Amino acid sequence: MEIVHLLRATVVELGLHSARFANQNGMHPTDVRALISLMDASRSGTGLTAGRLGGLLGLNSAGTTALVDRLERLGHVRRVRSERDRRQVLVELDERTVEWGQAHFGPLIGRAVELLRGYDERELAAVRGFLTGVRDVAADAG
Numbered sequence: 001m002e003i004v005h006l007l008r009a010t011v012v013e014l015g016l017h018s019a020r021f022a023n024q025n026g027m028h029p030t031d032v033r034a035l036i037s038l039m040d041a042s043r044s045g046t047g048l049t050a051g052r053l054g055g056l057l058g059l060n061s062a063g064t065t066a067l068v069d070r071l072e073r074l075g076h077v078r079r080v081r082s083e084r085d086r087r088q089v090l091v092e093l094d095e096r097t098v099e100w101g102q103a104h105f106g107p108l109i110g111r112a113v114e115l116l117r118g119y120d121e122r123e124l125a126a127v128r129g130f131l132t133g134v135r136d137v138a139a140d141a142g
Helices: 002-024 029-044 050-057 061-073 095-116 121-141
Strands: 077-081 089-093
Touching: 002 029, 002 095, 029 050, 029 061, 029 089, 029 095, 050 061, 050 089, 061 077, 089 095
Parallel strands: none
Antiparallel strands: 077 089
16 A cells, blocks of 8 residues: 555645646646646647547536637647648647746656666566556546
């Protein structure tokens, strides 16, 4: 249970870090979660529609529209037509938002990467397997 409690404490600390960022920038924590989801989608080469973004965040249609409208007004995202399917509208991050997020979260990410450099491939596989498993269990519990 010690590791499970440590994971919970880590999740709380990461949530507080994210909430501080949101508060410092006049945003809601859900706005930050949306930006992170959009960065993850961009990094993986997949586009997100507003509907898919709302699904990832557990929002209904009206909440998702309000979120995307707010982020668009702030200049963080834009709606663009998909090149693959012109009927589909994707939500994309503005490059300045990516740079802004990296400026705040980059040092934390860099320190985590440094910690991981101290592990060999077998240990990294164990950490990866554990975190993937916990993520999947949490997703199934929802």
